[in-house]
Amino acid sequence: MAKPPSRNAGSQAVIHDQKMVRGEGGELHQVANSATPILTTAQGGPVSDDQSSLKIGARGPTVLEDFHFREKIFHFDHERIPERVVHARGYGAHGFFETYESLAEYTRADIFQRAGEKTPAFVRFSTVAGNKGSFDLARDVRGFAVKLYTQEGNWDIVGNNMPVFFIQDAIKFPDMVHAVKAEPNSDFPQAQSAHDNFWDFISLTPESMHMIMWVMSDRAIPRSFRFMEGFGVHTFRMVNAKDESTFVKFHWKPKLGMQSVVWNEAVKINGADPDFHRRDLWDSIHAGNCPEWELRVQLFDQDFADSFDFDVLDATKLIPEEILAPIPVGRLVLDRMPDNFFAETEQVAFMTQNVPPGIDFSNDPLLQGRNFSYLDTQIKRLGSTNFTHIPINAPKCPFHHFQQDGHMAMRNPAGRANYQPNSWGEGPRESPQRGFRSFAEVEQGPKQRIRAESFADHYSQARQFYISQTRPEQGHIAAALTFELSKVKTAVIRERIVSHLLNIDDGLAKKVGDALGLKAMPKAADAAVPTRQDLPASPSLSILENGPERFEGRKLGILVTDGTDAALLEALTGALTKAHASFEIVAPKVGGAKASDGSWIEAHQMIVGAPAVLYDAVALLPSKTAMAELLKESTARDFVADAFSHCKFIGYVAEAMPLFEKAAIADSLDEGVIALSRAADVTGFVKTLGALRLWDREPKVKMK
Numbered sequence: 001m002a003k004p005p006s007r008n009a010g011s012q013a014v015i016h017d018q019k020m021v022r023g024e025g026g027e028l029h030q031v032a033n034s035a036t037p038i039l040t041t042a043q044g045g046p047v048s049d050d051q052s053s054l055k056i057g058a059r060g061p062t063v064l065e066d067f068h069f070r071e072k073i074f075h076f077d078h079e080r081i082p083e084r085v086v087h088a089r090g091y092g093a094h095g096f097f098e099t100y101e102s103l104a105e106y107t108r109a110d111i112f113q114r115a116g117e118k119t120p121a122f123v124r125f126s127t128v129a130g131n132k133g134s135f136d137l138a139r140d141v142r143g144f145a146v147k148l149y150t151q152e153g154n155w156d157i158v159g160n161n162m163p164v165f166f167i168q169d170a171i172k173f174p175d176m177v178h179a180v181k182a183e184p185n186s187d188f189p190q191a192q193s194a195h196d197n198f199w200d201f202i203s204l205t206p207e208s209m210h211m212i213m214w215v216m217s218d219r220a221i222p223r224s225f226r227f228m229e230g231f232g233v234h235t236f237r238m239v240n241a242k243d244e245s246t247f248v249k250f251h252w253k254p255k256l257g258m259q260s261v262v263w264n265e266a267v268k269i270n271g272a273d274p275d276f277h278r279r280d281l282w283d284s285i286h287a288g289n290c291p292e293w294e295l296r297v298q299l300f301d302q303d304f305a306d307s308f309d310f311d312v313l314d315a316t317k318l319i320p321e322e323i324l325a326p327i328p329v330g331r332l333v334l335d336r337m338p339d340n341f342f343a344e345t346e347q348v349a350f351m352t353q354n355v356p357p358g359i360d361f362s363n364d365p366l367l368q369g370r371n372f373s374y375l376d377t378q379i380k381r382l383g384s385t386n387f388t389h390i391p392i393n394a395p396k397c398p399f400h401h402f403q404q405d406g407h408m409a410m411r412n413p414a415g416r417a418n419y420q421p422n423s424w425g426e427g428p429r430e431s432p433q434r435g436f437r438s439f440a441e442v443e444q445g446p447k448q449r450i451r452a453e454s455f456a457d458h459y460s461q462a463r464q465f466y467i468s469q470t471r472p473e474q475g476h477i478a479a480a481l482t483f484e485l486s487k488v489k490t491a492v493i494r495e496r497i498v499s500h501l502l503n504i505d506d507g508l509a510k511k512v513g514d515a516l517g518l519k520a521m522p523k524a525a526d527a528a529v530p531t532r533q534d535l536p537a538s539p540s541l542s543i544l545e546n547g548p549e550r551f552e553g554r555k556l557g558i559l560v561t562d563g564t565d566a567a568l569l570e571a572l573t574g575a576l577t578k579a580h581a582s583f584e585i586v587a588p589k590v591g592g593a594k595a596s597d598g599s600w601i602e603a604h605q606m607i608v609g610a611p612a613v614l615y616d617a618v619a620l621l622p623s624k625t626a627m628a629e630l631l632k633e634s635t636a637r638d639f640v641a642d643a644f645s646h647c648k649f650i651g652y653v654a655e656a657m658p659l660f661e662k663a664a665i666a667d668s669l670d671e672g673v674i675a676l677s678r679a680a681d682v683t684g685f686v687k688t689l690g691a692l693r694l695w696d697r698e699p700k701v702k703m704k
């Protein structure tokens, strides 16, 4: 049988036969040979012994003179830099953006002038609330930050996987972030919004209710970075060569469609594989399955903005795609992992103010505040004004300026002229034609600290989002609100949130109120503007309405034992490969199992370490003889029970029936549990897997 691809294909170090020399104290030395470089200090001095510090006598004190020891420890002590205040946990990859057609009509940005033009890109995905070492499947917004190294400088679209935000004005950002992060006295909970401080702030900030619907939806627990949408969130501008401006919103659409996990699954994934999302990106890119997104733009003019129901400068609002269809303008492909996580993913510095000529800002007060914040944060985190000298942040186009010196300066201008104008004929000059010119918007009005009246409707789009969801998705929102609020100890905060929900949807409010055990329903919260009931559902807001209907890019967990039917396994793995899906072989022992025809099946995982939550669907191919041993393993029972209760498709051979009995689901088997009697059955099975989940099962396996 063909050997399945290795788990971290591409990442395996080459293991030479280790030639070791033993020292006097029994320590092992691996000494340089003609094939290996000589170990040196950071100053380049060759090192003779890296196992012991320099001492007076074998058992004496270490001497101050040991410069190699001192340098090594000194550098180690300074390995950490401050993590990001928000979006600390992230994972990035390199790739390219390809322009479909010229957009010269709308923008003079060089990146949009030529069809087929490829621009190098770096993308960092992140969670917001957790610290750098937190887990991937937190209920949270995901950062989706794209750096495009254009020929006119770096353009950063620093977006999220949700098209709206919690707050309308940047001045509230520190409060919002303080509230969601761990409470300052206890320093918990980490990477969780399910606590009093967060919900207290939200309950007193009705503008957040639209975003809350998104964060309580399945969008906040994506199956993979590869299956998420991305959004620039704010309204930006495109400005053409005639200095005409068009408003624009940016959307990234995943080629493989959207997909999320269920909450109970997320909780278990965090234990089983806290690196689930980063591993997924790493594995896919190394396997050559490069994730891809299409960039689509919503373009509109001032007349559209004036006639639209909401203010296009308000980041708590979106423009439904049904009203303004996004136009595809290019594609983003991620095809290379960084060589070094710290150098690239940790040190990459995104900034909303990085825009090329032809892209410009709107007056969105959140965006205006962000344009101030990001430069500041880079200096704090990266420690020097010269953070643009770090290769991941340096432009890839020619650049020339007179900035000089400072900590860690890698590139100072050569020659005499370090200023301009100068008479030496040296150095760069301004270009009124090619340089960035701000769109000459006419601004006037009294200077005042105020929120625009046009920002006052806080509930109508929250309601629109909710009614646009399918029944299972609405159920998940109610369950998420219930779960989160169940962790809030202060009853009045729980009630306040339900009072806001009453302005969104009565049914939702009642469901959550009941599930929380409220003795009486509160009154609806006082609304600045009554909720509009006339906004139609927008199907583009639902994940399930936009399913991929194919298993491509997804992963099947295949449980095997000694005696597994070799022909069936081969047919199944073949059908998966044909469908561009992947699989992992899960066996009682990680060394593998002996198939029915005597061939050896290499395993990727042992059952104890590979719960079903790591897979999009499972297949149970045990043999009869191995069943007695397998039934003793409670993780094998959980494998089946979890796959079933998370509404996954399950393929099985007749020999697996006792596992269903052990999992107490033998009487509930439905059309999502599919018999694989012969090799010919696998094609239909893999086709069915394209539905990803059998949501009709959910009412039977969930309490609410």
Ligand code: HDE
Pocket: 084, 085, 086, 087, 090, 124, 125, 126, 142, 143, 144, 145, 158, 159, 160, 165, 169, 170, 171, 173, 231, 232, 233, 234, 315, 348, 349, 350, 365, 366, 367, 369, 370, 373, 374, 375, 377, 378
């Ligand atoms: Fe950010 N945000 N943000 N943010 N943000 C940062 O910059 C900030 C906001 C977003 O992978 C910080 O380099 C303010 C909205 C992403 O490196 C900081 C406000 C959106 C990332 C900062 C916002 C984002 C950040 C922290 C309110 C979606 C990670 C470290 C006005 C459109 C980028 C850093 C990466 C990171 C400030 C709101 C997205 C402190 C003041 C809205 C994806 O500068």
